Amino acid sequence: MQVVILESPQAVAEYGAHIFIRRLQKQPRSVLGLATGSTPVALYQTLIEANQAQAVSFQQVTTYNLDEYLGLDGDHPQSYRHFMNEQLFNHIDIDKNNTFVPPGSASNPVSACDEYEQMIEQSGGIDIQLLGIGRNGHIGFNEPSSGLRSRTRVKTLTQATIDDNARFFAADEFQPHLSITMGIGTILDSAQVVLLATGSSKADAVFATVEGPMSASCPASALQMHQNAVIVIDEEAAAKLE
Numbered sequence: 001m002q003v004v005i006l007e008s009p010q011a012v013a014e015y016g017a018h019i020f021i022r023r024l025q026k027q028p029r030s031v032l033g034l035a036t037g038s039t040p041v042a043l044y045q046t047l048i049e050a051n052q053a054q055a056v057s058f059q060q061v062t063t064y065n066l067d068e069y070l071g072l073d074g075d076h077p078q079s080y081r082h083f084m085n086e087q088l089f090n091h092i093d094i095d096k097n098n099t100f101v102p103p104g105s106a107s108n109p110v111s112a113c114d115e116y117e118q119m120i121e122q123s124g125g126i127d128i129q130l131l132g133i134g135r136n137g138h139i140g141f142n143e144p145s146s147g148l149r150s151r152t153r154v155k156t157l158t159q160a161t162i163d164d165n166a167r168f169f170a171a172d173e174f175q176p177h178l179s180i181t182m183g184i185g186t187i188l189d190s191a192q193v194v195l196l197a198t199g200s201s202k203a204d205a206v207f208a209t210v211e212g213p214m215s216a217s218c219p220a221s222a223l224q225m226h227q228n229a230v231i232v233i234d235e236e237a238a239a240k241l242e
Ligand code: F6R
Pocket: 034, 035, 036, 037, 038, 039, 040, 066, 067, 131, 132, 133, 134, 135, 138, 139, 140, 141
């Protein structure tokens, strides 16, 4: 696991974005794994600017998102599908038919999870997977105690994650407690993993990921097993590293 420490969240976003840009310049037909949340927004903005400056094209790209709330349709403003359209897909030259987010409104979520795994496999696997990290060390919605070899499945959110994400929902709005998430095993199958973390609230999780034992109590620590994982963090997120 490689650790890159940079001075600001903006530098983290640009460093991360350039990993994707370089890959797409070399291999325009790539399969990207994408994340939602606050952390990747500035990275997506850098990708949008590069696309608009014609430095990179997404015309041949396929994407798979990590996770989605179970019970939210893709049109719902808090759905991760909506987030991806707003933050990235609406602003780049990607064919939206080649962008996939786990189906939060699937009538049979269990078989939808198996289908999602099959689709990733049929696309040839994920070339680069982007990750954020929860304060509790989760990746995707793989909360602490998730199996390190887990695959895409329905997962209950912890109260900590529900509380962290409550900021995106109105006080009287339905907030899902279940999700569909790629598993840790699914993530580890990606050829390359790029995890971004910024801010002091992530310092404990970053410490447990990089210097803690590999353990289901910090799902991101499973990246210690990955041959090509890079953790890109700012100085605040790095504060607890030795
Ligand atoms: C989102 C996801 C989550 C977030 C994590 C950090 O698709 O999979 O694991 O990456 O909760 O969220 P932010 O970036 O909002 O701190």
